[in-house]
Amino acid sequence: MEKLLEMILVLLVILLGSAQVYLYGILWLRMAKIRKKLRTQGINGPKPTLLYGNTPEMKRIRQELNCLQMQDTNMNSYIFPHFLLWRKTYGPVFHYSTGAVEILHVAQPEMVKDMGRWTTSELGKPHYLMKSRKPLFGEGILFANGDLWAYEKKILAPEFFVEKIKSMIGLIVDATVPLLQAWENMIDGTVGTKEIYVDGYLRNFSADVIARACFGSSFAEGKDIFCKLRQLQMAISEQDKLVGLSALWKNLPTKSNREIKKLDQEVRLLILDLSKEHRSKDYCSDSMHMATHNSLLHAIIDGADQSPSCCSAAEDFIVDNCKNIYFAGHETTAVTTTWCLMLLAAHPDWQDRARVEALEACHGQTMLDIDALRQLKILTMVIQETLRLYPPASLMMREALTDITLGGVDVPRGTIVQVPISVLHLDKDAWGPDANEFRPDRFANGTAMACKPAHMYMPFGYGPRLCTGQNLAMAEMKLVLACLLSKFSFSMSPGYRHSPAFRLTIEPEFGMPLMVTRLS
Template sequence: MEELLEIVLVVSTILLGLALVYLYEILWLRLEKIRKKLRRQGINGPKPTFLYGNTQEMKRIRQELKFVQRQDKDMNGYISTIFPHFLFWRKTYGPVFLYSTGVLEILHVAQPEMVKDMGHWTPSELGKPQHIMKSRKPLFGLGILAANGDLWAYEKKILAPQFFVEKIKGMIGLIVDATVPLLQSWENMLDGTGGSKEIYVDGYLRNFSADVIARACFGSNFVEGKDIFCKLRQLQKLISEQDTLVGLSAVWKYLPTKRNREIQKLDQEVRLLILDLSREDRSRSRSNNAGTHVSTYDNLLHAIVDGANQSPSYCSAPEDFIVDNCKNIYFAGYETTAVTATWCLMLLAAHPDWQDRARAEIREVCCGQTAMDIDVLRQLKILTMVIQETLRLYPPASLIMREALTGIRLGGVDVPRGTIIQVAISLLHLDMEAWGPDANEFRPDRFANGAAAACKPAHMYMPFGYGPRLCTGQNLAMAELKVVLARLLSKFSFSVSPGYQHSPVFRLTIEPESGMPLVVTRLA
């Protein structure tokens, strides 16, 4: 018996030793190899510590700058409160620096040539990081926003044609229809108030955008898809809170904590709802029942279901393929557009001169008609500039994260395999060398000659991403933004609420921390 215990003790000691060696390799030696290769090429950054990397310094910088008050003229300089460590390290080490979370080695890139070179690599060479695919799996699965390589290429082949301009032309009527309940709800709220009232507009815009993506892409409406949108919104909040955990605390993502159990529960509920929706769509397809503007048998969901049934062997199981890509479209198709519309109204409320100019153009182009088509939207030049400037100041996807899946070269720097490359879009969009000394100011006229002429170099403007993974749904997003803003500005004027506290927060997208209250006034 004693011999058996000794053997068990020896084996346990050996296993523990091997586990510690493995952890040391993963948490230090592997990252140190990456650091050495990059430092030899002149890439510097804050010195990391074992287990914690630079996370303690990140917390210290955030805490020190937490209560720093910005001047009103720097209203759009929210980077100093959301990502203060980026600003501090950039000032110390330059536009390219290296830092560690304790489990990841991150190369922060803001040098134009290196950013440009990122667009030259394929998703099989420079892909979505494995840790993001794991930590955000309940929200994205292996859909188009998270997949790499052949799977991503197949998903793009299935989804991209659904967002071509010809398809968007047929969706504009649906978008206009979706504005009707939004406008009516605000009209009802203003009755008996003298025609003016404070409204938290962000929730209404989120519902509107959800209705659009449900009608246009899934052959349903917001009422039918409400549970899916609400649960995905809850998932987004829980996962964004979880993403603030760095270093060793990241292991909590895999433990049976209360938050993780809630994430798993929501994930399963969303899965069942989406599969029910796909079964309903198949049933309607068989009956060949036409919808109002887009037939239910020719919508995005039908394309996803067909793609799942015909998918190559390297794809996930058909049900997973359907669920994951529907999640991606739901999130990317409504959350990012809704938050952009919210910031648009805030900026127009804060700059009444631009609000007046946009409204005058809308009246001239639309002539009081509610019907819209692609030609009408193309004539809204001022409104387009307003949207482009909003996307510059408040890009919905604030960070691009990629992993070098093989050794690559960026701007003359050899980046070793396993390095995480990070581009802070917000920093690029506020770079004074690219945009001029007024980079923090709301100036839509900088886009008067188009996005390519707004800054130098042109690729420093990337609200819809950059390179092969350029946002598939950008045509739909722009059409939706133009329609809803044109309809709202033709009916109401907006001013900033006296109680509004400007506090953008990072929840996978940049959004107002406590909602967006605006004073909405009915126009004569």
């Protein structure tokens, strides 16, 4: 018995020693090498601690600035106050550590521009994010690299061309009907005005659009998938608050990890059931009926069946890409529409201008079409300004998968390159002294003329990974906002607490209550 205890003790000592060697030799020395390479080129940053990098300082800065947030209109003061402080100290380009990875923060225009010339095999999605967010995204188009990403892009991109979007307009209009009816029913019987938490309704609406337009179903049929993906999003965003080496605990059988694994498996089974049902319908249908089911799901299933050797198993290909479309297609659009209504409620002059335009577009038409949506110039500017102030994807994260050069700076392999989209969108050098203000007219001559240089505006990403679904997102937002503005007016609720929160997307932490009045 004593010998057994001695052997266990020796084994524990060896394991602990191996862990220390790994932490010091692999992590610390590797990151120290990256830091040295960057510092020799004049790029500095805060000094990290051994185990937790700069995360203790990040927490301290957040706590110290918390009391000042209510007076600040800059969204980054709520979410990334450490970026603002470090930028004042080290300039627009600096490096910092989370304890597990070394991050090069890039907000310098020429370096940002240079990122567009590297392929996804050279500058791709970071491996640590691919691992931590695998339950939500897998190896779908949002997180794949190299040949797999190129194949997924080839399969999915044609499904979001403008010609395909034209055929989806009717489905989007159909999805607005239950939303409008729900709000009308809530207001009926009151004095004509009611406080409504609009974010939940808009999330359901956007989910309904994706279900109808891309998967041939409805929100009611896909409700379990959307709800479980939302739960996964919340669980993973909570885990992302664990910084430094605490991220290693994500691999342990904790209650949170078990719940994520359970949700992941449940979503997988639901999507596979959906794909089997789709195959069954196609098999039993005539050619005319099959044509009506030539949806995005059909393209994903065909892509899985014909995938090259670079792809994962066919079932994984289907599940991962459906997850990506379900999440990106409805979550980002819903949260942008939510912020848009808030900004219109806070700026009634712009709300009135957008409503006049919407009423003209809707007048005498039973259904808005793609040509009518193109006439919504003011509403387009309002959406573009909302995407500038509250970009749903606030950070663009890449990993140097080989040694690369950005704006004359040599970036060593293994460096995480971080572009703070929300910081670029509020840069006064690019946007002028009113960068923090809501001014849609800055987009009167298009996005290319709104700021200098033009690539400092990137709500849909930048470079080869430009958002595949941006045409659908813009059409959906313009259509639902035009319908809402033609029937209701909006004002700020006394119960609204302004607190943008980072939950993979930027959303209102306490929901979005607005006072909604039915127009006569």
